[in-house]
Amino acid sequence: MTDLSAPPVGQPAAGSPFIATKIAESVYARDSTLTGLDEFHRWFGDVARRSPCEVRPIPLDDLVGWHSDPVTGDLVHDSGRFFRVEGLDVHIPDHPVPRWNQPIINQSEIGILGILVKEFDGVLHCLMQAKVEPGNVNGFQLSPTVQATRSNYTRVHRGRAVPYLEYFLGQGRGRLITDVRQSEQGSWFYRKRNRNMVVWVEEDVELLDGFRWLTLGQVHQLLGEDDLVNMDARTVLSCLPFSGAAPLTPLAAGDEGFHPALARSCGGAGGSRHTVDDILRWITEVRSRSEVTTARLPLNRLDRWHRTEYAVTHETGRFFDLVAVDVLAGGREVKHWSQPMIKPCDTGVVAFLVKRIDGVLHALVHALVEPGYLDVAELSPTVQCTPVNFDHLPAEARPMFLDEVLNAPPERIRYDVVLSEEGGRFFHARNRYMIVEAEQETEPGHPDFRWMTVHQLVELLRHSHYVNIQARSLVACLHSLSGQPSAA
Template sequence: MTLVRADGQQVATSIAESVLAGPGLGEFHSWFTSMASVSFMDATVIPLTALDGWAGDFDTGNISHHTGKFFSVEGVAVDIPDGPVTTWTQPIINQPEIGILGILVKRFNGVLHFLMQAKVEPGNANGLQLSPTVQATRSNYTQVHKGKAVPYLDYFRDTAQHHVITDVRQSEQGSWFYQKRNRNMVVEVAEDVAVLDGFMWLTLGQIHRLLAVDDLVNMDARTVLACLPFHGSALVSALAPSDDSFRSALVRSCGPEAGSVHGQNEVLRWITDVRSRARVYTSMIPLKDVKHWHNTDGTLSHDSGRFFDLIAVKVEARGREVQQWTQPMIRPSSTGVVAFLVARIGGVLHVLVHALVQPGCMDVAELAPTVQCAPENYADLARPLFLDEVLKSSEVRFDVTLSEEGGRFYQARNRYMIVEVEAGPEHEHPDFRWMTVNQITELLQHSHYVNVEARSLLACLHSLSGPGVTA
């Protein structure tokens, strides 16, 4: 059966209809509870010297897998003359291969449903989380680990007979990964799809309600959802804002007709200017040469006790392609804060984005949330701009703690917040700009403009566009 290609307006309408189709979640919670009873993963912290199948290079100290695949842990030297900290070295994950993060969608009774997976990861704070249909590195899906084949992968590797809604390479955490990218895809199919154990069809409205639950929708699902073409006049019309509510201002922000403080060409020039004037110099160095880091009992930590540790874990799993393995992981020292300040300007919701320089970025800087930090890391530094405004505000529209990628990071969690303010001169800064949701979404059709934390938070902001989630 050949799928009839839909144009942009039809896709936008379909997305809006899926947002509005939010049946009860009783069936989901029963399914998810049953999956938790059969999906087991135990990750025990072990010394780095106890890694099996991984080796530290004698000359460099770098840690890599014996196959040369998956990833390696190396050192990076960073020089940012104009930054709050001008020079430092640190461990960083180097994973040059491109993975696939993909969600399969299909219409049931005319409504788009998303095939989501209940998946355990060794770094998850609570074990099982809701994941994309496919979440796999190249080493995983080429079965370097000798494990089972990745289900549904062929839908994303051969899309000729399907409708590709989204397909774009996006970055991952620029503080912990060196130039890491994954292919974010949403593919619509028309034919029947067998639903395997551990998978379930959900509407976008249902997923949006689940985003309000701590540690439930994982990072990989959030970044793919953010890359949906969640904009356009058809979407605005279908979601039908008709009053002066926060939701109406948000929906108007998704449309191209909405007025914006800065035109899109001006935004692009600003990003180019930030990338051109920022002096950022990074070079890969041997892991053994990182300074102010020490190895205690097989864990590599910063001398201050802040930032993160490099640890190793031994994993025993059920419900995964491989049942047992060891690996290095990054363990952050504290829970971070990831927040958007938003303001209604001319009746249209605007988001204050930050052109943030990070050592692992492909092109110097990407658009980040207004605030993206672990506050405890700034005990000896000036507080990040707008952090106190976020934490002290009474106009909090969204507030939930969500996990970061559980395959490389151990119990990494951030408090995701959306805080409404009155736009004022205090928000004017060369590295910040007010943008509409439509403008951000347009940039997401291209690579390396919007960072992973901002994409996660944008998915959370989208969740407030439907009537089922209260802002």
């Protein structure tokens, strides 16, 4: 039975010392009496073998259940649900490229990304799912308990019901730990948001095929493997009211190594370069002075984009293509369907530069303007780009700090893993996620960058539209380093 010091059922628990301690204990639990990691990998491989996924490119006109609007050329589902692909005209006067237009996904409905957590032998475990997505480079990846759009969980597709959904709708059947709407990629989605939820249950939960209970420590170890923990799992994990290992680990006052600095950063111990109030004022100032004008356009009226039999593509071959795929997949609510997807031209780079400031680790965040955001700008990683997209632009357009990240010596690279983006909408979209210690003299020198602690980022994650999807993934990656053995 849960300790009486725990928050009452149905009340958000962010900031609770009880929850912070339980999360920290789970972070340190790098093994479990339920499933060891060797067993997990055998199970995960078996699920993939039993439920193969076949994805093949098809002509845009061969999409089943979709049609091109005869007037606009927009790709629209016959039901009017799920999403549509349309055009967007963008004008940002201070941007290296001040005006452009592009295809963009408009998905107005709010989906649910939810993780169920429960104690076993006194240790908090997460119920994770082996889920296949058509855009994943390797088919199956580790996903939240529930990962579903409103159209999916209301069964517009007439498929099977979404397992465990009842824990995340209405009053639910457990203690609500996290519940916040967060944005997704502002360059490929138009104002898309999903509900990120964590629910703690005490009742017995039937373990269905394709699901496993794992400690946070085990999930964090899996975050060290390429293309394994999916984007939706990472964003939910980042929204946990995480205070790092600090509640369980006494820190020597003079120990300024990387691991103690990270623990202080996660737990809020020690100072920060800027207060949260200063950060909030800075974000508001960036949003207020940034001129961003967007206008939705018919897909067939985009400049420099051309529709071929198999794709809508930019005339330079850069950025991304809009493609169509036919999918045959096991382990899904619907086994056969087709859909449009965005296919990026190359692997991107997503990185935080981090620095120890007075013994506390800080990350250099960028208040980045993107056309699909609901509120102009969100906090992004230090570097977030696809480098080849800048090869044709003048040197001054090259993203700040990109070369420092790419040229960092091995001893300054703390995390370096290739992770996939949303496999339900993007085809083989992958980014190299990096955490790199900056040269100590590194200062932003630009009004759109600030040093922030991990604790400050987590505090803002209690609210919507402050921290973007790429930065949330990196917050989860930083958390995954906190349970590792001490590093210099």
